[in-house]
Amino acid sequence: MSTHQLESEISFIKKVIDDSRQATLDNGKYYILWGVIVGIASILTYVGVKNNIEGNFINWVWMNCIVIGWVFSIIFGIRDRKKEKSKTFAGKMIMHTWIGAGVTMAVIAFVGIPAKVIPYDAICPTIAAVAGGANYISSRIQKSGFILAVAFGWWIGAGILFFMNGIEVILAYGIMLSLFSIIPGFVLYYRWKKELAVQA
């Protein structure tokens, strides 16, 4: 084996170790982004139902919010790719998990709600169940007990939301969004900042 080959072997091993290390570095921005966007959609749905706003107001709200969420996610994704952060195996799996969750939300918003298959009081528990699943997969990839707790928070919350009636579902969902999306997003962001400072 030549010195060059030895170097290449060592760099391969280093890349694998870096890969698994990077997997633990979630900066939480998608949690904050989707937490805020779905939160806004929920508040507007609450306003629409409470004030009996006629027409396709709820459809319009969800479609636009999901589109905005996707646009920002794509921008973040392109930026991350440029920094080569998402090219690792673990990063790719996390990215695809959240793309999958995003497509699911898009199918629900663009097809399920207009087709009236998913009534307004089923939107939140369904999205909560999907969010629980995506968080669970992320927690296993990142080996994070914190994200695992968030996943079970979403699932338990989804179970409760299914049995709640009326517009209160959206109110309860707002609390869940803060607890299981926005706050964890900030926690992950500060952890990521700290980790970066240590690495520097």
Added chain:
Amino acid sequence: MEVQKAEYELTYIKGLMEESRRSLAENGIGYILWGILVVIGIMFNYLRLMDITSINPTYVWIAVVGLGWIITIVGISKEKKTFKARTISDKVLGAVWFSAGLSMTMVGFAGTMSGTISGYGILPLMSVILGIAYFVSGTVYGEKWIRFIGFGWWITSAVFMYWKSIHSLAIFAGLMVLFQIIPGLYFYNKWRKQYNGKQEVTA
């Protein structure tokens, strides 16, 4: 350390790492088991709606889903007892299907029992969740056709949201055979070949 020894150590470590990243001991039994159980549940639903049987499909669903979870949990604990090293890919795949199973159980039971989700809402929601599971599994396996099955389930979900017919149940059962049981059989055969190969090497 001598250069030759260092070379050997590095090749060994590299081999281990490559193996842990790529090797997947997926035997496909989970796909086949859940595929068959869901088809049984759906067929009972369909037959009840067609007035061919008087058996309450809720009991059938409780039985099949309960059985599925029991077999899955027993299988996982048996696997843990064998001390077989699980690769990161195995763990992620386990997480993908556990989360899909739990989400579908939640939507299927809590959603319908509470009356939040109508009968016609179940199939598209199941399909949409299967979409994520296959999409992520495709990334783990590194095989595009599995990811395409994910897209197929998402499209199916969109179609079922607009096409509200009793017969959608029969179609869904057929799709489960095509896109759940058959891929399971493919994984099973692949695993058997891999397993037999390993046995021959050991012998």
